[in-house]
Amino acid sequence: MKQGKTFGLIGEKLGHSLSGQIHSRLFAALGAEARYDLIEIPREGFADTFPRLLAEYDGLNVTIPYKRAVLPYLEALSPEAADYGAVNTVDCAARTGHNTDVTGFLRSLGERVEALSGDVLLLGAGGAARMMAKEALRRCRSLTVAVRDPGSENAASLRQELAGAAVRFVPLGQIEGAYDALLNATPVGMWPQVEGCPVDESVIARCGFVFDAIYNPAETRLLQAARALGIPALGGMGMLVLQAAAAQEIWLGRPVDGDLTGGLVRSLEGTSHAG
Structure with a gap:
């Protein structure tokens, strides 16, 4: 992948999200030059903000309360996203929505x-x-x-x-x-x-x-x-890490090793109490 790709998580309140830590550690382990941002969007600002982010970012994760709100802005949905009517991962270049929550759930x-x-x-x-x-x-x-x-x-x-x-x-x-x-x-x-x-x-x-x-x-x-x-x-830590890994597989076009995700799960389970 070319250097300087940018990814992020959108949601209303992200103060205690572990997504930044998870994705940064996965990117580093995979040798990917990428940045991951936490992007809080108030509900009244979503309609103006999301189209701009689609143009600016290479990929986005989506959490509460926007997993259904993003649907009208996308050109295609994966079978899972269409079935559940919810998107948690966006390939911005393809304007395609995916649901990796189910992948994380089943793999965990x-x-x-x-x-x-x-x-x-x-x-x-x-x-x-x-x-x-x-x-x-x-x-x-x-x-x-x-x-x-x-x-x-x-x-x-x-x-x-x-x-x-x-x-x-x-x-x-x-x-x-x-x-x-x-x-x-x-x-x-x-x-x-x-x-x-x-x-x-x-x-x-x-x-x-x-x-x-x-x-x-x-x-x-x-x-x-x-x-x-x-x-x-x-x-649920395994589900959280594995849905993030599945998102990176979509963004980077290559698999994430199970030993890597397993080690990350064990590491995070020891530090999961927010302060």
Whole structure:
């Protein structure tokens, strides 16, 4: 690649984002001459700012609340981005949107992806939950979505999007039965409210595997409870690093080595508590 390429992350609030650190370390390890910026955009300024950034940058990552807002400005979408209706990576030269969240999710699960072939319990109904629900439905025997308010806008939207599929929606406090996998796509337990846990220990005890998409802290209360019960559990740092690596594969046109990402995950898990 030519020198001086520029990449960045756009979002409304990026004060505790690890993306700059992750991408800078990946670029350095790959010998790529590139800069990565954190670009905060207020909602009222998005329409004026994003087209300019598309022209100025070689590639962009996209986070809350703009993963759907970028769609009208792009000329093409990858199959995953089109399926989920959300973009987290943009190839600016091609004006193409991609969704590497799903790549990071599946790659981080590794062999544990087999747990998605059974009965799956998904917590939450936001953007990450939408992706996880669709991936679970490609594989699972049954999917139960537990939400704080089944009548909420997010829950109604997800229910409509999954219409026709064998999905059951229940309140978080009324989860019954046993599950092969529990997937947490809620922010409960995220820094700085680290004492929170999205479900009671009695629910966790009835699950064969637990995945928590939260990466800060690396050890959430949910993960701690699962491991104390002897249940295999995985946090979200791997997903975060691997979706970033997948974005770089798009931007640079070459694979990122698994040993590199694995080492980066272990390093960041030791320093994930924001200060």
